[in-house]
Amino acid sequence: MSSDKRRVQFRASEKLVERADVLATVLGTDRTEVLTDALREYLRDAAGDDRLVQEIAGAYYDEEITFDQLRELAGPERAANFRVLKRQLDDDLIEELADL
Secondary structure, three states: OOOOOOOOOOOOOHHHHHHHHHHHHHHOOOHHHHHHHHHHHHHHHHOOOHHHHHHHHHHHHOOOOOHHHHHHHHOHHHHHHHHHHHHHHHHHHHHHHHOO
């Protein structure tokens, strides 16, 4: 894990924050650690959710995210497969437009 850290601010319900605080107390840590662990786990699980991975791939195809971002979210093997497919789709489009 990178040692680079970035401050992030967000709003959450009071009940959710209280639950995070209680869990932090139980674990002997702080709220930040509980929330970053939860976010890390969510992102790891997202890589296994086929529906979400398709959304991520769609963002890559639409050039909303970079290949590096795709690889971080979907994993290196899936990202490589999506890159190959994108190149094939781009080549097919070029050929299709050339035929017009």
